[in-house]
Amino acid sequence: VSFHAKYLLTGMLFCGKCGGRYYLRNSGKYRYYSCYSRTKQMREMIKDPGCKNKNWKADELERIIDAKVREVLHSPKLVADIAASRPQPTPIIENTKIEKRIREIDRSIARLMELYQKDDIPAEVLGDSTNKLYTEKTALQGSATPEPESTVLPFDLAQELIANAAEVWDFADDEQKRRIMQGLITRIVLTDDD
DSSP, rough: OOOOSSSTTTTTTTTTTTOOBBEEEESSSEEEEEEHHHHHHGGGGOOTTTTTOEEEHHHHHHHHHHHHHHHTTTTTHHHHHHHHHHHOOOOOHHHHHHHHHHHHHHHHHHHHHHHHHOSSOOHHHHHHHHHHHHHHHHHHHHHHHOOOOOOOOOHHHHHHHHHHHHHHHOOHHHEEEEEEEHOOOEEEOOOTTT
16 A cells, blocks of 8 residues: 655655654644654654754745745756766676676587587587586676666656646646655755754
8 A cells, every 4th residue: 555645745854953754733723844753743753852843834834845846847957957966877897797708608508509500519518518608607697786777867858857847837736746746856854944
């Protein structure tokens, strides 16, 4: 079962003082985003019982975040800066050597099969030789370092997605805005008025 957030900023807000999460408190008349550590609402969510970080009026904080999101959505330079600042995966050199040796093994097996088809090599020699090569190949495949999946979005695709999001933002409901924000924002850290 996937978590379905009820409020615009739920799950994105973190306390800059204790590292705890913020949640929306609804008093009936006012809505506030508060640090769990400060309110001590849920014992398992408390990071520092002495936390005194600011409570934010929900409308005020949502207005500030909305303005920041609009700034990102309408700033090609900011998009370029974000894309450039993302860490680029480093190639794993050892895998290149392993892949080269695996290709050599595949060529050796193919040559042995050709020799066998021409009756130039006995079946038992073919069996022993190919078994050794397959064993080495399997060991090499197991020793290769898994390539990390790239989480970097190509710049042109990021530009296109952000341009589409900018067009949608003004007419989006809270759920659509949440989805857009989740694509742009990893976390929002609140420290007093910052």
